[in-house]
Amino acid sequence: MSQRQVLQVFEQYQKARTQFVQMVAELATRPQNIETLQNAGVMSLLRPLLLDVVPTIQQTAALALGRLANYNDDLAEAVVKGDILPQLVYSLAEQNRFYKKAAAFVLRAVGKHSPQLAQAIVDCGALDTLVICLEDFDPGVKEAAAWALGYIARHNAELSQAVVDAGAVPLLVLCIQEPEIALKRIAASALSDISKHSPELAQTVVDAGAIAHLAQMILNPDSKLKRQVLSALSQIAKHSVDLAEMVVEAEIFPVVLTCLKDKDEYVKKNASTLIREIAKHTPELSQLIVNAGGVAAVIDCIGSCKGNIRLPGIMMLGYVAAHSENLAMAVIISKGVPQLSVCLSEEPEDHIKAAAAWALGQIGRHTPEHARAVAVTNTLPVLLSLYMSTESSEDLQVKSKKAIKSILQKCTYLPALEPFLYDAPPNILKHVVGQFSKVLPHDSKARRLFVTSGGLKKVQEIKAEPGSLLQEYINSINNCYPEEIVRYYSPGYSDTLLQRVDSYQPLTH
Amino acid sequence: MATLVRLQARSKFVAQQYYFRNSVVDIFRKKEYDAAVKIQSWFRGCQVRAYIRNLHRVATIIQKWWRSYSGRQEYQLIVKFASCAMKMNLYNAMAVRIQRRWRGYRIRKYCFNYFYLKEYLKAVSETNDAIREALEEFAEMKEREEKKADLEREEKKRDYQARKTHYLLSTKQIPGIYNSPFRKDPDPWELRLQKAKPLTYQRSKVKQKRCISLSSWLACTSARSFPRSEILPPIDRKQCQGPFRDITEVLEQRYKPLEPTLWVAEPISELKVAREEFRRQEWMRDVNDNMFLPFSSYHKNKKYTPLMHSSSKYGPNSYGSQHFRDENPKKWICDKDFQTVLPSFDLFSKYGKLYSKAGQII
Numbered sequence: 001m002s003q004r005q006v007l008q009v010f011e012q013y014q015k016a017r018t019q020f021v022q023m024v025a026e027l028a029t030r031p032q033n034i035e036t037l038q039n040a041g042v043m044s045l046l047r048p049l050l051l052d053v054v055p056t057i058q059q060t061a062a063l064a065l066g067r068l069a070n071y072n073d074d075l076a077e078a079v080v081k082g083d084i085l086p087q088l089v090y091s092l093a094e095q096n097r098f099y100k101k102a103a104a105f106v107l108r109a110v111g112k113h114s115p116q117l118a119q120a121i122v123d124c125g126a127l128d129t130l131v132i133c134l135e136d137f138d139p140g141v142k143e144a145a146a147w148a149l150g151y152i153a154r155h156n157a158e159l160s161q162a163v164v165d166a167g168a169v170p171l172l173v174l175c176i177q178e179p180e181i182a183l184k185r186i187a188a189s190a191l192s193d194i195s196k197h198s199p200e201l202a203q204t205v206v207d208a209g210a211i212a213h214l215a216q217m218i219l220n221p222d223s224k225l226k227r228q229v230l231s232a233l234s235q236i237a238k239h240s241v242d243l244a245e246m247v248v249e250a251e252i253f254p255v256v257l258t259c260l261k262d263k264d265e266y267v268k269k270n271a272s273t274l275i276r277e278i279a280k281h282t283p284e285l286s287q288l289i290v291n292a293g294g295v296a297a298v299i300d301c302i303g304s305c306k307g308n309i310r311l312p313g314i315m316m317l318g319y320v321a322a323h324s325e326n327l328a329m330a331v332i333i334s335k336g337v338p339q340l341s342v343c344l345s346e347e348p349e350d351h352i353k354a355a356a357a358w359a360l361g362q363i364g365r366h367t368p369e370h371a372r373a374v375a376v377t378n379t380l381p382v383l384l385s386l387y388m389s390t391e392s393s394e395d396l397q398v399k400s401k402k403a404i405k406s407i408l409q410k411c412t413y414l415p416a417l418e419p420f421l422y423d424a425p426p427n428i429l430k431h432v433v434g435q436f437s438k439v440l441p442h443d444s445k446a447r448r449l450f451v452t453s454g455g456l457k458k459v460q461e462i463k464a465e466p467g468s469l470l471q472e473y474i475n476s477i478n479n480c481y482p483e484e485i486v487r488y489y490s491p492g493y494s495d496t497l498l499q500r501v502d503s504y505q506p507l508t509h
Numbered sequence: 510m511a512t513l514v515r516l517q518a519r520s521k522f523v524a525q526q527y528y529f530r531n532s533v534v535d536i537f538r539k540k541e542y543d544a545a546v547k548i549q550s551w552f553r554g555c556q557v558r559a560y561i562r563n564l565h566r567v568a569t570i571i572q573k574w575w576r577s578y579s580g581r582q583e584y585q586l587i588v589k590f591a592s593c594a595m596k597m598n599l600y601n602a603m604a605v606r607i608q609r610r611w612r613g614y615r616i617r618k619y620c621f622n623y624f625y626l627k628e629y630l631k632a633v634s635e636t637n638d639a640i641r642e643a644l645e646e647f648a649e650m651k652e653r654e655e656k657k658a659d660l661e662r663e664e665k666k667r668d669y670q671a672r673k674t675h676y677l678l679s680t681k682q683i684p685g686i687y688n689s690p691f692r693k694d695p696d697p698w699e700l701r702l703q704k705a706k707p708l709t710y711q712r713s714k715v716k717q718k719r720c721i722s723l724s725s726w727l728a729c730t731s732a733r734s735f736p737r738s739e740i741l742p743p744i745d746r747k748q749c750q751g752p753f754r755d756i757t758e759v760l761e762q763r764y765k766p767l768e769p770t771l772w773v774a775e776p777i778s779e780l781k782v783a784r785e786e787f788r789r790q791e792w793m794r795d796v797n798d799n800m801f802l803p804f805s806s807y808h809k810n811k812k813y814t815p816l817m818h819s820s821s822k823y824g825p826n827s828y829g830s831q832h833f834r835d836e837n838p839k840k841w842i843c844d845k846d847f848q849t850v851l852p853s854f855d856l857f858s859k860y861g862k863l864y865s866k867a868g869q870i871i
Contacts, residue, residue, distance in 0.1 A: 095729050137757070137760050137761075137764070256641065257640060257644060258644065258647050260643045260644070261645075261647055261648045261651075263651070290633055291633070291636065292636070292640075293633075293636040293637050293639065293640030293641075294640075295633075295637065296636075296637030296638070296640050297640055297641070297644055300641060300644065326626060326629070326630075329626075329630060330633045332628060333630050333633065333634050334633070334634065334637050
């Protein structure tokens with residue numbers, strides 16, 4: 001045969017391989033095909049193609065493998081067991097950028113499923129090559145490498161530490177400064193995943209100078225980028241006071257408040273999470289947030305969203321109010337209490353209701369003015385019904401009970417306390433009667449109102465063991481009134497009167 | 510004898526008379542006796558009554574005096590206690606006044622300033638209102654921008670559509686579909702088609718080739734790699750002709766970070782500054798500035814007494830011992846000494862790292 005015909009055989013073979021690998025890569029984009037592909041033994045066929053002479057086939061084979069491993073963890077495990085990873089890692093160092101992108105994609109797809117698979121990736125030395133890829137010039141390669149590192153670091157603190165030890169953090173901070181938006185997003189998400197596990201890791205991220213760049217990117221109009229940036233800042237700020245102070249010193253207030261008005265729900269959620277993580281550490285930080293008008297912005301944000309998005313905002317209000325009574329008063333004058341009571345009654349889910357109940361308890365527990373501000377909005381009956389209902393979860397019941405108790409112990413606003421006389425269980429009734437016994441001896445108008453509204457009658461009907469605290473309260477209430485009134489309202493008085501009528505002998509002269 | 514009989518007959522009468530006369534006297538005597546007794550008893554009674562009256566009077570006087578005395582004692586006690594109580598009440602009231610003032614002052618000055626709290630809460634609510642307004646404005650602005658962007662996008666789409674369907678324009682002979690002769694004015698699409706410039710064939714071809722396939726090595730998406738112009742140069746599959754270097758090397762050179770030489774990297778007076786810094790740190794740290802001398806030199810604190818010959822009335826001459834040069838301060842151009850500069854040889858610092866291949870043996 002002539003030379004040309006010999007070469008034609010090789011060309012045909014190469015064309016066949018190329019076509020096969022491209023078709024497999026395309027089929028792997030659809031989930032319904034992947035089962036069939038797996039049963040047909042695609043892994044064992046793709047593996048030798050990774051070592052093919054033609055670079056296009058290598059790259060497409062790597063792409064196909066990545067898509068397969070992305071789908072579920074059995075396939076990812078098959079990739080690991082098939083010893084494909086060392087080959088990928090080795091060629092990552094050498095090949096061109098398309099191959100690097102595809103190989104990083106495979107590593108990401110394998111590493112995202114579980115910590116064991118991620119550990120397998122770390123064990124075959126992929127971290128160093130991924131870090132080298134982070135220094136590459138092509139932003140696509142950087143993106144793929146950063147994505148893979150982020151997914152590996154997501155699982156637990158040891159893997160994060162391994163990623164940090166490989167020297168990824170300064171390079172990720174450099175990636176954040178690049179002009180491509182996709183790269184910024186991925187780098188921010190990777191930093192967020194690294195710093196979420198422990199304060200030391202967060203400190204490492206901060207030492208690389210990440211905070212200043214992250215703070216600048218809050219102004220960027222892209223909403224997915226803002227999500228990741230805010231999430232990264234909140235993961236940094238949540239660990240300790242120093243880290244939170246450093247985040248605040250980057251002058252994020254009041255810019256962060258504009259993120260609370262964003263159209264994207266998750267941007268709002270992450271922004272309120274960030275503010276919550278800052279506010280929960282010390283009263284000074286909460287004061288700073290209050291002075292910057294953050295409380296009003298958060299309250300508006302709570303009003304404009306529904307469901308789980310509201311939760312960090314509600315918790316933030318609770319944390320701010322918990323620190324001191326001045327801050328709780330600041331929350332009250334920013335019109336926080338009506339909003340929280342709306343949340344309490346509207347939301348269908350128990351954990352959000354529990355958070356709202358806790359926040360209301362923190363606001364109302366400081367002084368009688370605070371308790372009055374909470375009681376005026378008619379939230380106490382709602383809290384009571386949540387406590388008494390059998391459908392509420394245990395957490396919700398515990399939190400609403402605590403909130404009711406702490407508010408009641410300071411509440412002197414009697415019109416709100418009166419409904420409690422009628423339908424409260426005995427352990428709460430004790431506190432209610434105690435409050436009445438504290439207020440009534442000093443206020444004559446309140447005494448009159450108490451009698452005319454039927455409260456005195458109800459108090460007489462309460463049965464208490466003699467010598468118990470409840471009985472003492474009832475006695476002190478009875479001492480505020482003349483004896484005839486007390487007797488008039490005591491139960492069975494009409495019967496005793498009628499008995500006296502029966503036994504009376506009229507005097508006959 | 511007759512007298513005897515007469516006397517005997519009268520004896521009864523005499524006996525009777527004797528009895529009657531005695532009894533009358535007796536009765537009279539009794540009467541007188543009773544009267545005397547009565548008078549005496551009455552008189553005695555008066556006497557005793559007068560005596561008792563006197564006794565009463567005297568006892569009354571004594572009792573009166575005694576009672577008035579003891580009453581006065583009690584009254585004095587009462588007055589004493591009442592005056593003490595009044596004084597104590599006065600003191601208490603004054604003390605309460607002082608304490609009230611002091612407590613108010615102390616709380617207001619040192620513990621809690623109510624007006625400051627009110628001001629603070631007012632300021633917080635004002636800030637809240639300002640922030641709410643600002644945020645609303647911001648949201649409005651964003652909405653407006655979005656709407657504008659949407660409109661622009663729509664406009665661009667329509668423009669592109671018009672450019673693509675340019676052939677539907679009406680000519681002089683044939684009215685186009687948007688320019689029906691039965692209509693009063695032409696459809697707005699007609700006007701748009703008139704304004705639109707037709708698409709060129711090349712542009713669509715360039716647009717098609719833009720989709721990335723793994724084998725076109727020039728499909729680099731980075732914005733920095735090549736200068737962007739309006740129309741992209743035609744993409745061929747052939748490599749550019751010419752002795753061009755590898756693109757990675759070019760980019761490496763272009764984006765190499767700065768590696769300053771020692772000359773530039775550190776300031777000239779680095780050593781001096783470092784010494785100063787060290788001295789400052791030592792001064793900060795050390796408790797005692799004097800150097801610690803070993804005890805053997807403890808006795809060496811004697812002052813040197815110079816020769817009489819070299820210590821003249823005008824003091825020793827410093828020429829020959831302290832300076833050996835003739836100096837003319839009026840000729841100096843500045844009062845600082847010239848600084849000695851350390852030249853650095855960077856002949857070999859860039860060896861093998863330069864971009865140009867000049868001088869290298871290939």
